Amino acid sequence: MESNNFELIIKRGCGIDVHEKKVVVTIRGDGIGVETRTFLTFTEDLGELLSWLKSKEVTHGAMESTGVYWKPVYNILSESLNLILVNARH
Template sequence: MNTQSVNFDQLIERGCGIDVHKNLIVATIKGVGLQEQTRSFDGFTESLELLREWLKESGVTHVAMESTGVYWKPVYNVLEEDFEVILVNARHIKHVPGHKTDKKDSKWIAKLLLCGLLKGSFIPPKPIREMRDLTRYKRKVVDQIASEKNRIQKILEDANIKLSSVVSDMSGAVATKIIKALIDGEENVDEL
């Protein structure tokens, strides 16, 4: 059996491949003047800051991360100011099937990064990410408020209290006062 080795030009001088999991970050540095080294870190900020310092001390300029889910976000947030960071889809960098380990994955990612063979996912700039998070949170809160209003109306209907028949807005000032009075125990219809 004749096996051939395929070599690619090295386009990035010093890089780091990172395999990100919920509680484990495995990083491999590679490049010109560097002895290949792999280290493991946990997902806490203090550990991620140690990762950042290690990469800076090693002269790393580019970082490629593989992650599924949202576990990449804290790592990205810590590294984005000091390095060119790309997030790659795990499906796009599948290694040889079988005997998959985090250490092998991080080495493979580092190798592909140095050769310029990775295409990063689009990650918007920090202000846009923050605005998206705020907008999504606002939408969620508005949906929760609407859901609670519907739940209150259903409870009233189940109790045969036809408040929606006598007020135009179930969340208006009058309806709110009537509901508060009901909660406080008022049963006199004239008072309500």
């Protein structure tokens, strides 16, 4: 099987899957490998998520959500991260 190599543009990023009661986040990047954690959606828990991302020096994220559950997550994380909201259908 042939492998493609792409130029690394974002050094440390994350994927965020937002549910009604939890947020599942996977980080990946230079020097941090791959790690996945789950957080509740209360403000205090989202603050812990933000602290974790900052401690890992994550700068960018792609967030997927159905409904309006993404809004509080986006409001808290977008102050420190470059976030994009994506539609799972796309």
